[in-house]
Amino acid sequence: MEKLQILWQSTAIPHFEMGQIIMMLVGFGLLYLAIVKKFEPLLLLPIGFGALLTNIPLAGFSEVGGLLHYIYYVGVDTGIFPLLIFMGVGAMTDFGALIANPRTLLLGAAAQFGIFATLFGAIALNAVPGFEFSLQDAAAIAIIGGADGPTAIFLASKLAPELLGAIAVAAYSYMALVPIIQPPIMKALTTPEEREIKMNQLRVVSKREKIIFPLAVLFLTILVLPSATPLVGMFCLGNLMKESGVVDRLSNTAQNELINIVTIFLGLAVGSKLSSEAFLTVETLGILGLGAVAFSIGTAAGVIMAKILGKFSKEPINPLIGAAGVSAVPMAARVVNKVGLEANPHNFLLMHAMGPNVAGVLGSAVAAGILLALVG
């Protein structure tokens, strides 16, 4: 009888709290989005699973000695996992389109307006009772507008670890929603004629330019924005490994096995931050709302910048490609291509959108560095 009593007490049933049940439903929701809706499954599946595990009563996954505790402190608290993912992404990125048309960097810059405007918005939300975002919190939330998962996780782990779960979930969810969020904004800001604009073919970029480019980016970052060098540095290392062509086995491992291993662990660790105390707050609603605003503003800013650029450019510029400046590689570029094809079924904008797309990655890493320097 006593054994049965112990057994009953050692089931989770008498220990469940409402918050844990709700967070498990959130976890299941993320798994649903990942598996059925195929929203960023590589991250949302482990995040959702991590949310399930961390909310199990008595199991202690995220307490001292628990698996997720170790993974979080080794990989996320130190910043190592997002940096390794950034290295892998660097090894996957082709800057050819950007080098061929460097002005698209301005589109990547404009789209970061989503970040800084959202920072302002988050502080403004403090006027609403119940919200009390510090400047650090606001900066970590605003980076969602960068549409870049590892950057968001890295910055949040430095500035607002208690919001990391919500921020990462928002960032990946909105990245998955890019094809829903962006097209209406793109169409509202452009005329059908603008969307039909055909762009000139990109020039061929030499191997040496591609090798020098990451070094130039790193050099510039070192000079003026050392706080951005962890992110930009690892990204450039990955890209240099790829483009140099002399360490293919390292480059392949960085963009395959290593990034896969780290992705599993990073997802679980992020999921472990989805506890009810941290997530079931009014702040999370604010974060989700602000994230959507950030994406929308970034998209709009990119498109408007592209229209301005087009005014002053001798070469034709289709303003749609500005929307790719938010990054969310390569989905935003694909959305641009799709909206462009709707306007003109023979107009393939994909390669032209890749320039602002990868520029957006650099742009948000730079923005993260600025935020770290100014409010970190």
Add this chain to the structure above:
Amino acid sequence: MEKLQILWQSTAIPHFEMGQIIMMLVGFGLLYLAIVKKFEPLLLLPIGFGALLTNIPLAGFSEVGGLLHYIYYVGVDTGIFPLLIFMGVGAMTDFGALIANPRTLLLGAAAQFGIFATLFGAIALNAVPGFEFSLQDAAAIAIIGGADGPTAIFLASKLAPELLGAIAVAAYSYMALVPIIQPPIMKALTTPEEREIKMNQLRVVSKREKIIFPLAVLFLTILVLPSATPLVGMFCLGNLMKESGVVDRLSNTAQNELINIVTIFLGLAVGSKLSSEAFLTVETLGILGLGAVAFSIGTAAGVIMAKILGKFSKEPINPLIGAAGVSAVPMAARVVNKVGLEANPHNFLLMHAMGPNVAGVLGSAVAAGILLALVG
């Protein structure tokens, strides 16, 4: 001369203890089993090599600052390595046969009788002078009957770390010996007619059932057995990654590179626990004996359960498949197939035995959770 003296003192020869020499022979024995006899070489080769290294005088592999010391404390003491292996095994496991014929779960349940009977036996051994197993020790030893390496290592690292070496060696050795241990028991408990029974073909299992299954297992474990969620959870994560089909690159890495890396380290770490103080004891003899008993009882219980099931079932059940319930995937299922073929050369039981076989994995993970909850 002084240099030569130092040099002589820095050879191992004047420092060897008898226990170290014997443990090195044990290490060589394990290498022999792994390489020549091909007994579970993926684990026994690194375990045997680890046993050699840890017993070298002056080298300090398992002392503070030594390689094996680090590996053990990072990966085994924390439970991380067995859990990662379990995730990889989950990503390799196909529950199709089990879902098609869920009653085979009862065979996987019955075979766990080997575990609990052995726990009883280990405590009974305390009546023999020289044995003084605590309840924790007994539980860690009994799990050998689960015929599942990572489960045994995980439980032993929690309940009886000082016995971990002997338990892991026994578990893997007996898993390798399944084709020797099981057939006589299977034949003794069945008539030739029973062994000839042909089973109906399994129905096709849909992808969605396979996706929901690991979540259902996890859900049930969360509800009633949270102490089993580390093992079951990581197993289900691996299986979900595989079956969901949306994160193939993660699933492939989990069942290849990641599990390989962890297997090397886990083997070395287990080997590092094969020191003479820990291994050259009468307890080790008890562990080896009890392990054999556990396997035999588990096999018998599975077969008997299959006979009982067959009595009450409308569909024919070949009692041999009960033996696969001890897990030892996929060898026990192959043994079933082989013994079945001896009785009827046209009777392929392999797929039918895969059901109880993977049920046995779940069964012993559940049993481990129960032991952790009750004696941990």
Add this chain to the structure above:
Amino acid sequence: MEKLQILWQSTAIPHFEMGQIIMMLVGFGLLYLAIVKKFEPLLLLPIGFGALLTNIPLAGFSEVGGLLHYIYYVGVDTGIFPLLIFMGVGAMTDFGALIANPRTLLLGAAAQFGIFATLFGAIALNAVPGFEFSLQDAAAIAIIGGADGPTAIFLASKLAPELLGAIAVAAYSYMALVPIIQPPIMKALTTPEEREIKMNQLRVVSKREKIIFPLAVLFLTILVLPSATPLVGMFCLGNLMKESGVVDRLSNTAQNELINIVTIFLGLAVGSKLSSEAFLTVETLGILGLGAVAFSIGTAAGVIMAKILGKFSKEPINPLIGAAGVSAVPMAARVVNKVGLEANPHNFLLMHAMGPNVAGVLGSAVAAGILLALVG
């Protein structure tokens, strides 16, 4: 204005020190050697990049909490990374040529004269004002003559961590320079007739000999040189995994993904030791000079030993193969082949040079063990 002031202070420009600028140039120089000159790019690219990162003002890569700090302390300070690389190299090494012609072990032994003579030379340099090498420093520097990167890093991390950066850079640079350094010495010490000597074909080596060989090496090392067992042990583990043929998936992972991951991290960690305080010293000049001397002496000793061997041997021995005894696998063997072909376009010495070449790896691991035992 104040924000702008903060922003300016948070750029690197007002914080740069001369030493950091010079070390960045050194880093760029290493990248140049790696990418353009293709000098050992797998190591020199990450080392060069690590040197850039570690010298960025304010970024704190190598301070507590920085990425390179973690990597260094987890992987190099503990010795784990060089040992894992050695395991991978072991899994890549074929001892067939050595087993077929075991006398070539003497060539691998002779070439280690470069190490011990350089140790003497380093101590002699103390007579020059400005140099103050301890015996530990001298030993760590001398190991450059072993022409083996992981061995050099392992020994330096134990004996002279503050010199590790310079030693690793020197070791890999000279390994890359083997085709420049060795041929003049080889030609100076041999007559054209000697260089034309054709050697007998090597016998076929059985699989069992290849399996027993690493165990024999390990056994011997355990007996007489336990301080060498970390290096030799991990090397033999890798080789045993390869040759045993029963754990191919572990062997493949050890020589591919695992060694690649570790190589990236090891390179970055070594680069993080290239700070101006540690590198911009007169000692570094001494190290670079001594390294070149060590390589040259080792080459000469190998060739002379081969000539002596040839005198006493019934079978013809081409003295060129002695030069391969410095290790630097497989480049030294290729250089031998090339110089041999210059003398006789039909004389392929490659397989004959592989024996001393892999013997040199063992030889320098043994020498490292001796140095650890005597001055560690």
Add this chain to the structure above:
Amino acid sequence: MNTPSISEQLLEAGSLLVVGMSSVFIFLSVLIVSVKLIAKFVEAFPEPAATTYATPRRAPAASANHSANHAVTNQQDVITAITHAVSAYRQGNQPPSK
């Protein structure tokens, strides 16, 4: 804590045996029921196969991941784009219209 007597220990082990095996059987029996329910559920709500997947949402889903899906999709995109670029180029090799 003083060591319990052997008989106490055996009682403990015996109760563990009973409780443990019961729990295992109950757990796996409930799982049997669950598996059957899942099968019924899946049969009852057949996958709206072609419907769901043909919606416009599908395209983004397939290429969703930023951090790791990158290379492959990139490559695919690049191939598409190159195909069009090349065919554009070949159509007379005229200079880009300015």
Add this chain to the structure above:
Amino acid sequence: MNTPSISEQLLEAGSLLVVGMSSVFIFLSVLIVSVKLIAKFVEAFPEPAATTYATPRRAPAASANHSANHAVTNQQDVITAITHAVSAYRQGNQPPSK
């Protein structure tokens, strides 16, 4: 530290907005100039393609790495060597000259 008032915070956030966006634009604008300079530089100093790569230095360079390039090059070497060994062996299969 007492919490700043909302208006102070908004001022702070506003200045961050201005300074931040300016910095991003300056940074990426400088990068545009750099990319153009790189293109000019690369054009000005065309790769001495065939020249560099045909020098004798190239052979070792390709196989430089000890610790990781090993297997592949090894294999290649072995193939070369085996080819010659086999052809030597076939030339009459005479015993090695002693």
Add this chain to the structure above:
Amino acid sequence: MNTPSISEQLLEAGSLLVVGMSSVFIFLSVLIVSVKLIAKFVEAFPEPAATTYATPRRAPAASANHSANHAVTNQQDVITAITHAVSAYRQGNQPPSK
């Protein structure tokens, strides 16, 4: 500890040179002998090739590992089983005998 004089250091280094090189040579010489003994041993006890491997023990050995060999063997098993299942199914496609 006060620093030893240069001459003391040189003496130390010299003795290291002698002792070290001797040790290396002795070690590798013993290894030469060992390799020759191994060769003799292997020749003396030729592998009972076909005998060992044809014993019934071999089958399990090849598939021994639980934790990692799984997938491959699984697959192989599955293929075997599927082959038989399919051929069984095709033999008239009669319903399973009850």
